[in-house]
Structure formats: C-alpha cells, structure tokens
Amino acid sequence: MTAATAIEVRDLTKVYGKVRAVDSVTFTVEPGRVTGFLGPNGAGKSTTMRLVLGLDRPTSGTATIGGRPYATLTEPLRQVGALLDAGAAHGSRTARGHLAALAASNRIPDRRVAEVLEMTGIAKAADRRVKTFSLGMRQRLGIAAALLGDPPVLMLDEPSNGLDPEGIIWIRELLRQLAGEGRTVLVSSHLMGETAAFAEHLIVLGRGQVLADTPMKDFIASRVRPRVRVRTSEDERLRALLKEHGYDPVRSDDGRWHVDDAEVDAIGPLAARAGIPILELAAEEATLEQAYLDLTASATEFTAVPQEA
Ligand SMILES: Nc1ncnc2c1ncn2[C@@H]1O[C@H](COP(=O)(O)OP(=O)(O)OP(=O)(O)O)[C@@H](O)[C@H]1O
Numbered sequence: 001m002t003a004a005t006a007i008e009v010r011d012l013t014k015v016y017g018k019v020r021a022v023d024s025v026t027f028t029v030e031p032g033r034v035t036g037f038l039g040p041n042g043a044g045k046s047t048t049m050r051l052v053l054g055l056d057r058p059t060s061g062t063a064t065i066g067g068r069p070y071a072t073l074t075e076p077l078r079q080v081g082a083l084l085d086a087g088a089a090h091g092s093r094t095a096r097g098h099l100a101a102l103a104a105s106n107r108i109p110d111r112r113v114a115e116v117l118e119m120t121g122i123a124k125a126a127d128r129r130v131k132t133f134s135l136g137m138r139q140r141l142g143i144a145a146a147l148l149g150d151p152p153v154l155m156l157d158e159p160s161n162g163l164d165p166e167g168i169i170w171i172r173e174l175l176r177q178l179a180g181e182g183r184t185v186l187v188s189s190h191l192m193g194e195t196a197a198f199a200e201h202l203i204v205l206g207r208g209q210v211l212a213d214t215p216m217k218d219f220i221a222s223r224v225r226p227r228v229r230v231r232t233s234e235d236e237r238l239r240a241l242l243k244e245h246g247y248d249p250v251r252s253d254d255g256r257w258h259v260d261d262a263e264v265d266a267i268g269p270l271a272a273r274a275g276i277p278i279l280e281l282a283a284e285e286a287t288l289e290q291a292y293l294d295l296t297a298s299a300t301e302f303t304a305v306p307q308e309a
Contacts (some may be wrong), residue, residue: 006030012061035201038191106149116147122140192218264283272276
C-alpha cells in the first residue's frame, strides 16, 4: 500500500522541443527518510520537481502526492513545502512580510511565521528587505517558506546552495530531523559527498532517466570499493605484511600507501599485531563521489554535446 504522503512519479515524460528533459521516469519517494535526488546539470531534476508541483504540464505520465496531483490539494502549503528558486521572494518585502503573506493566503496561523524564522536562523534579519539578503539568507528564507505550513512532504532543490559551512551542517541536521518526524523529504543536489551526509535513499537521474534508485548503503556497498590510505615509518615491512594478506598496496610520491579493497578496521589491527608503527590511517573519501561520477559519466558526456535547438 502506498503511504498517504509518498511522492509517486509514474512514467513521467516532459519534452521541450527536441529535448527529453524527463524521459519515462518512475520512482516513489517514501516518508520517514531523506531521499537524495542527484544528477549532473540538465539531468532533469528541477523539471521533475516542477512537474510534481504542477508548475509544468507533463507530456505524459503522472506525478502525485499521497495519490493526488498537487493541483488538486487543498491548502497545498500545509501538505507540501517546496524550495525551488531562492529568488522567489519579492525583494522589496521584508522576510517577515513575505512569510506573513504566504501564511495568510494558506490559513496558516501568524505565530508560525516567528517559529520558522527562528528555526532557519534568520529571526534577527526578519525585518530587513529581502533584496538586502545574501544568497545564503535567501536560501534560509526559502526553507522557512517551505516549512511554514508544517507540511508532511518537503521538496527542496539544492538547499545547500549559498550556505556557509555552518549552514551546510545545519541543513543536514534539519533534513534528518524532518525525516525522523516521519515526513517525506526529497532533496536535489549535484554533490554525492554532500548528499551522503544526509540521505538514506538515493535516486540518480541522468539525461532525463533514472540511473539508480537505491538505499544509500546499498549504493555504497555495491559501487564503492573501500580504499585505505596509510603511512608508516617502516615502508618495507608494511608492504610485505599487506602483500602477505592478499592486498596490493601502491606507494604514492608523498610516501603514503594506497590500498584498494581494504578497510581501516582491518588494516589498523593488522599493523598493530605486527608491531608496525602507523603514522596515518584513513578511508579514502573520494571513492563515493567517484562511483557517482562513473555512474553519470555517459549521461554527462551526452549533455556536453551541442544539441539542436
Ligand atoms: N522551460 C524549458 N524550456 C526548454 N528546455 C528546458 C526548460 N526547462 C528545462 N529544460 C531543459 O531540460 C533539461 C533538464 O533540465 P533541468 O533543469 O530539469 O535539469 P536539472 O537536473 O535540474 O539541472 P541543474 O542541476 O542544472 O538544475 C535541460 O536540457 C534543460 O535545458
């Protein structure tokens, strides 16, 4: 049975001229977890989100929320919170004025305005005109607007855009918290590393098509070969030990060893038992991003080819 707040996309297609921006896309976004929506530029993420929100008409197929098209929802801000374009607020309005107008048109109590200003960290700037806001502050205001109706479904397009490092940590925690409360949370991004920090589930688009729809941990387990970086004062002993245990260490110019298909949990104790001093031991971070880039490589190449208008 479908959850009452799942986002369901079925055989969705959107054609602009000769571009199949979204090409027979089918997926379900389930409540209670953050779903990362990844894909290179032009993959069709924003178009898919616009179609779900009824901002554009599909060429064919359907997109529903809790089984209903967005356009048929009553008081939609109470059901679906969306961040699509951080520039959407009127520049001459204050942040508080912008949110108050949205609240009034959706029968949302005015006190909720102060709550979301607080939640998104812009309460101090609430009475400034939006045109004086930095990109990061606009982004926070967009998130405040999405949260205004306390909706069970959230769709956020690149919410980390323009946020400083502290803001990026804040948004990660917010997304996890919202999903933990049982909400349906779909978040688009270009960056796998960033997405892995908050998403439990992953949908990857490329060239308008679904390339992967999988729990994050399965994506990592099936596509990411664990790799370890290690440095020692006893290179030859470490190399011999690793070889003896079936690893194939490769030494780089900076003196570090890189070991494919190895985990720190295995290498650390192995070296310790052999009495080999370890000066540095780390899992290589880049491999998840690399797995994502490999998956989308062919789709990216296609978009780099000039297309007929
Ligand atoms: N209104 C439009 N008219 C014509 N083509 C469009 C329109 N909107 C999107 N496209 C095209 O559809 C394709 C998908 O674009 P979309 O913005 O959905 O991708 P995206 O994955 O969100 O990319 P980005 O990460 O760059 O935002 C692109 O080739 C884009 O040029």
